[in-house]
Amino acid sequence: MSLGLRPPDGDALRIKLATFEGPLDLLLHLIKRDEIDVYDIPIAHITHQYLETIRNMRLLDLEVAGEFMVMAATLMRIKARLLLPPSPLEEAEEEGDLREELVQRLLEYRKFKEVSSTLRGHEEHRALVHPKGYTPRVESNEPVPLKPTSLFQLIDALRSAFQRLGDESVHEVVLPPVTMEEKMEAVRAALRQAWGGQVRFLELVEACRTKIEVIATFMALLELVRLGELAARQYEEFGEIWLFACEPGRPATDAPAEAPEAQVPEAEIPEAENDS
Amino acid sequence: MSPNVSPSPELTDEEIERVVEAILFAHDGPVTVEMMSEALPAVEPVTLRAAVATLGREYERTGRSFELVRVAGGYQICTRERWASWVARFQRGSRRARLSRAAVETLAIIAYRQPITRTAMEDIRGVDSGGVLHTLLERNLITVKGRSRGIGRPLLYGTTTEFLEYFGLDRLEDLPRLDEIESLLKDRDEATLEVAEDVAEDVAEEVAEAEVAAEVALDAVPDLIVPAEDAPAE
Numbered sequence: 001m002s003l004g005l006r007p008p009d010g011d012a013l014r015i016k017l018a019t020f021e022g023p024l025d026l027l028l029h030l031i032k033r034d035e036i037d038v039y040d041i042p043i044a045h046i047t048h049q050y051l052e053t054i055r056n057m058r059l060l061d062l063e064v065a066g067e068f069m070v071m072a073a074t075l076m077r078i079k080a081r082l083l084l085p086p087s088p089l090e091e092a093e094e095e096g097d098l099r100e101e102l103v104q105r106l107l108e109y110r111k112f113k114e115v116s117s118t119l120r121g122h123e124e125h126r127a128l129v130h131p132k133g134y135t136p137r138v139e140s141n142e143p144v145p146l147k148p149t150s151l152f153q154l155i156d157a158l159r160s161a162f163q164r165l166g167d168e169s170v171h172e173v174v175l176p177p178v179t180m181e182e183k184m185e186a187v188r189a190a191l192r193q194a195w196g197g198q199v200r201f202l203e204l205v206e207a208c209r210t211k212i213e214v215i216a217t218f219m220a221l222l223e224l225v226r227l228g229e230l231a232a233r234q235y236e237e238f239g240e241i242w243l244f245a246c247e248p249g250r251p252a253t254d255a256p257a258e259a260p261e262a263q264v265p266e267a268e269i270p271e272a273e274n275d276s
Numbered sequence: 277m278s279p280n281v282s283p284s285p286e287l288t289d290e291e292i293e294r295v296v297e298a299i300l301f302a303h304d305g306p307v308t309v310e311m312m313s314e315a316l317p318a319v320e321p322v323t324l325r326a327a328v329a330t331l332g333r334e335y336e337r338t339g340r341s342f343e344l345v346r347v348a349g350g351y352q353i354c355t356r357e358r359w360a361s362w363v364a365r366f367q368r369g370s371r372r373a374r375l376s377r378a379a380v381e382t383l384a385i386i387a388y389r390q391p392i393t394r395t396a397m398e399d400i401r402g403v404d405s406g407g408v409l410h411t412l413l414e415r416n417l418i419t420v421k422g423r424s425r426g427i428g429r430p431l432l433y434g435t436t437t438e439f440l441e442y443f444g445l446d447r448l449e450d451l452p453r454l455d456e457i458e459s460l461l462k463d464r465d466e467a468t469l470e471v472a473e474d475v476a477e478d479v480a481e482e483v484a485e486a487e488v489a490a491e492v493a494l495d496a497v498p499d500l501i502v503p504a505e506d507a508p509a510e
Contacts, residue, residue, distance in 0.1 A: 022403035126444035
């Protein structure tokens with residue numbers, strides 16, 4: 001995405017800004033634009049250009065991430081060292097190191113940027129060839145291997161259910177009272193009627209018209225899982241969550257029903273840790 | 277009829293080809309020779325490979341709209357690029373979304389440096405990559421390969437079979453080597469610098485010419501100046 005503003009009378013005001021993936025991306029852009037030798041970067045010039053770009057980004061109210069400012073500081077530090085009178089040996093070396101380190105980082109980043117465009121080429125080609133394939137629906141009678149569903153994934157599913165509801169509140173109405181017990185009964189009924197004794201989690205909550213109903217349904221599900229009447233499973237990671245009826249009092253064969261969150265395998269932990 | 281030289285007692289070579297074709301046709305995704313062996317345990321992998329090659333040649337020879345492609349260590353029937361625009365018109369709207377620049381960049385780093393921690397990857401990119409990683413994990417293009425022995429035992433990421441499939445690569449080795457990329461970039465640097473030098477030379481020449489022209493013009497100026505008193509009165 002790039003932004004080009006040009007008044008009708010010519011080049012008097014011309015702001016052209018590409019979006020950059022980060023400070024290294026911006027530096028590479030400036031180096032390429034000004035035909036600079038990467039191995040011999042004129043620090044004063046590049047610092048000036050870099051700061052000007054950041055200023056323009058701010059003028060246009062683009063969000064300037066912290067990483068850009070860190071790089072600005074690094075550039076100015078290198079530049080300041082260059083302006084200072086000849087310093088003791090070790091300091092001069094340090095300045096050289098900073099600059100050399102920056103060059104090395106740029107070279108390393110540039111390699112992967114180049115690989116990115118190779119990958120992009122592959123992606124484009126691949127989008128033009130259409131693989132033959134048939135996706136079998138899960139309706140077959142064959143047993144499909146199931147994975148245990150974690151509590152986190154149930155909560156994620158709840159979140160997507162809320163998103164489907166949206167924030168519409170056009171006019172006020174008196175909400176019909178909903179109880180968890182009612183919903184437990186509704187879930188039991190749904191499972192009894194469902195083909196093969198399994199029901200999609202979203203199917204249940206889609207029938208709900210208000211948030212409170214969704215919450216009551218969700219609580220009912222948790223309660224039923226606790227009671228061992230119901231088990232939640234997924235066919236694939238991030239896939240749809242299916243609910244299965246279990247015989248009351250007898251937990252599902254492959255999973256203890258009392259504590260679904262206790263079965264989270266280690267491989268699922270990254271979701272929780274990746275929040276940034 | 278040709279004699280049955282197939283190592284399988286029940287199937288002729290021709291029939292093996294047809295079975296392989298049927299499997300390729302029915303399966304959603306690339307099919308490896310090992311997967312075919314499950315359906316055809318009596319047939320040697322060599323024979324299966326030969327059958328695949330014969331099929332590929334057949335599609336080529338008979339000018340079909342599809343071809344056999346090697347992807348993610350297996351084979352897949354894909355329409356030819358030539359017919360892409362028609363298929364796209366038919367599939368309007370259901371075309372898959374392209375990956376973001378950040379996503380491709382991150383994948384590039386992971387593909388070459390796997391298994392890699394998030395921190396090591398962010399050091400190369402120079403930006404926070406938590407959001408991108410999450411998207412890539414969700415799309416199954418990368419996966420957690422284990423934990424590093426470093427402080428805090430951070431997670432290590434690597435690419436998946438879906439990654440190869442997404443980019444239509446047979447193996448990771450199909451990507452250019454990093455030293456190849458490096459020398460390519462170096463050549464490009466040199467070419468750019470040469471152009472820059474040439475431009476500088478041209479500019480210098482033009483400036484010199486302009487100076488000469490200016491001098492000539494200045495020399496002519498006195499001849500053009502008419503003394504004030506000789507000027508015709510208005």
